[in-house]
Amino acid sequence: MPDEENKLFFGVFTDEDDCLEAVKACTEANFTYHDVLAPYAVHGLDRAMGLPFSKITWVTFLCGMMGTTIAFLGMGYMSHWDWPLNIGGKETLPIPAMIPIMFELTVLFGGVCTMLALFAFCFLFPGKQARLFHARQTDDRFVIVLEMDEDFNEAKAREIFTANHAEDIREVDADYDINSGPEGAA
Amino acid sequence: MATVTVMDEPEHFSFPVLAKLASVGMMVLGLIAFGLTWIGGVELAMTGWVIAAWYCLGFPLFATLFISISHLSSSGWHVVIKRVPEAMTRYLPVAAGTFVLIALAALFSDFYDWAHPVDHGDLHSELIAGKTAWLNPSSFVIRMAIYFGVWIAASWALVRASRKQDVDGDVKHTTTGRRVAAPYAALFATTVTFASIDYIMSVEPTWFSTMFGVYQFAGIMESGFAMLALLLIFLQQTGYLRKSVNENHYHNVGIWLLASATFWAYIWFCQFMLIWYSNIPEETQHYLARWEGPWFWVSFGLNPLINWVIPFLILLPRPNKRNPKMLAIAAFFALGGRFIDLWQLVAPRSHPVDGIPHASAGVWTVVVVGTLVGVLGLFLFVTLKALEKAPLLAKKDPYYVESVHHHL
Numbered sequence: 262m263p264d265e266e267n268k269l270f271f272g273v274f275t276d277e278d279d280c281l282e283a284v285k286a287c288t289e290a291n292f293t294y295h296d297v298l299a300p301y302a303v304h305g306l307d308r309a310m311g312l313p314f315s316k317i318t319w320v321t322f323l324c325g326m327m328g329t330t331i332a333f334l335g336m337g338y339m340s341h342w343d344w345p346l347n348i349g350g351k352e353t354l355p356i357p358a359m360i361p362i363m364f365e366l367t368v369l370f371g372g373v374c375t376m377l378a379l380f381a382f383c384f385l386f387p388g389k390q391a392r393l394f395h396a397r398q399t400d401d402r403f404v405i406v407l408e409m410d411e412d413f414n415e416a417k418a419r420e421i422f423t424a425n426h427a428e429d430i431r432e433v434d435a436d437y438d439i440n441s442g443p444e445g446a447a
Numbered sequence: 448m449a450t451v452t453v454m455d456e457p458e459h460f461s462f463p464v465l466a467k468l469a470s471v472g473m474m475v476l477g478l479i480a481f482g483l484t485w486i487g488g489v490e491l492a493m494t495g496w497v498i499a500a501w502y503c504l505g506f507p508l509f510a511t512l513f514i515s516i517s518h519l520s521s522s523g524w525h526v527v528i529k530r531v532p533e534a535m536t537r538y539l540p541v542a543a544g545t546f547v548l549i550a551l552a553a554l555f556s557d558f559y560d561w562a563h564p565v566d567h568g569d570l571h572s573e574l575i576a577g578k579t580a581w582l583n584p585s586s587f588v589i590r591m592a593i594y595f596g597v598w599i600a601a602s603w604a605l606v607r608a609s610r611k612q613d614v615d616g617d618v619k620h621t622t623t624g625r626r627v628a629a630p631y632a633a634l635f636a637t638t639v640t641f642a643s644i645d646y647i648m649s650v651e652p653t654w655f656s657t658m659f660g661v662y663q664f665a666g667i668m669e670s671g672f673a674m675l676a677l678l679l680i681f682l683q684q685t686g687y688l689r690k691s692v693n694e695n696h697y698h699n700v701g702i703w704l705l706a707s708a709t710f711w712a713y714i715w716f717c718q719f720m721l722i723w724y725s726n727i728p729e730e731t732q733h734y735l736a737r738w739e740g741p742w743f744w745v746s747f748g749l750n751p752l753i754n755w756v757i758p759f760l761i762l763l764p765r766p767n768k769r770n771p772k773m774l775a776i777a778a779f780f781a782l783g784g785r786f787i788d789l790w791q792l793v794a795p796r797s798h799p800v801d802g803i804p805h806a807s808a809g810v811w812t813v814v815v816v817g818t819l820v821g822v823l824g825l826f827l828f829v830t831l832k833a834l835e836k837a838p839l840l841a842k843k844d845p846y847y848v849e850s851v852h853h854h855l
Binding site for chain 1: 724726854
């Protein structure tokens with residue numbers, strides 16, 4: 262498990278495939294990941310890191326169902342329970358006419374809640390200061406950050422990073438950030 | 448880069464004897480069932496035949512469209528499975544044979560009310576008389592020849608390009624396929640719309656729905672992907688494509704099945720809702736006949752449940768789309784649902800009683816499912832026979848490597 266106290270060990274890679282190979286080797290060697298950072302979604306990275314399948318689909322499903330229910334109860338309250346409305350001689354609780362709106366709110370709630378849940382899981386909010394391990398981490402560099410816990414084998418990690426053409430390898434404090442570090446001013 | 452994984456699996460399919468016997472057995476059973484339905488009269492027998500012929504025609508039609516949209520979208524993942532839809536298109540000329548009986552029914556029987564209209568001096572007769580410019584036996588037969596001409600020509604051109612590529616591996620055959628696919632996509636939309644109006648909607652000639660073409664298209668897509676999934680699983684069960692087709696390809700087929708089932712539900716509901724909303728007698732007669740009595744449970748209960756709710760819930764989680772067993776269960780539901788959908792369209796015709804439309808046939812007409820078993824046997828026999836004709840893997844297709852390494 263990641264620990265706030267541990268020092269961090271990271272390698273910077275210039276190529277997606279090198280990074281992916283290094284991640285596979287690290288997973289095999291049972292290193293604890295602090296994070297793997299890439300400027301875009303790298304195909305197969307989650308599986309290489311050994312991450313479990315995302316639970317976000319449940320958020321989408323349950324919030325979608327909530328949207329369906331709210332749409333039904335809302336329309337029912339407005340046109341049937343609170344004040345029955347006669348529209349074109351149809352029933353006051355017209356199921357077929359409600360289905361399009363129930364569908365729309367399912368999609369709306371499912372979509373918006375998925376986005377909000379992603380923000381919550383990733384602890385993102387407007388104005389949040391990005392934590393950078395490398396100045397080009399959001400441009401064209403890939404960074405593997407490992408936790409230096411009690412099982413950490415530095416020689417092994419260095420060997421894996423070097424074998425996969427790491428451009429830079431560093432050992433830093435737990436709260437390292439280039440904005441706060443010595444290079445931060447640059 | 449272009450390192451193709453060496454696969455030790457049979458290159459050619461040989462029709463297993465047991466499957467051959469099973470499909471012939473289905474044909475024999477179907478023939479007996481079809482013969483027995485004649486006891487119930489022309490109307491019952493032809494109801495079964497129209498359902499069965501249109502149901503099975505959907506598979507090769509789906510196959511031609513699947514190949515076309517794959518070309519048009521420059522899709523690569525489908526190459527390892529593309530021999531299956533290609534084999535399915537070989538059923539088209541045989542399907543033309545099954546439609547000869549429908550042409551004969553239009554020419555010589557009263558199965559279609561519009562074929563030999565009798566003037567009863569009422570509004571019903573007047574409405575039908577107004578439609579004879581389109582709905583008359585001779586133009587019905589001519590149109591049938593045009594539809595099948597277009598479908599067979601396009602499927603022949605698409606499959607030929609793929610076969611030629613097997614020999615020389617030239618990229619130009621992919622371009623040829625794409626050139627055929629583009630106009631065919633438009634022709635497919637037109638011919639399938641008019642064909643669905645001719646064979647299915649005209650059973651109730653006084654009723655019309657402007658969404659009927661797309662409604663049938665949705666059903667064809669759903670049952671087509673279900674059949675594709677089942678044929679792939681059958682091939683793997685009998686020892687073919689064991690290594691080249693994996694859960695990623697099933698995932699794609701599963702996505703398509705989920706999407707087309709949902710598209711069917713969307714169109715099915717839209718057609719009903721618009722007619723329910725505007726409440727015009729000419730349009731509501733169709734639904735009124737299915738709203739009362741036991742047909743309600745078929746049309747508004749079983750139909751959406753089996754066609755959409757169950758396949759949707761089965762295929763929604765990602766692991767289920769990648770699991771051949773779950774995919775097969777969903778596909779069986781989709782295929783059963785297609786029968787229920789067509790059965791509740793063709794069997795209960797609306798006839799006015801005291802000016803109020805009612806269904807003329809009871810739910811006992813479900814016996815026509817026997818005829819479907821027979822034609823389905825014919826389809827499976829022709830398709831699996833056609834699958835023997837070419838190597839199972841199109842190894843010289845430019846997208847072959849991409850397809851082998853497909854990953855979702």
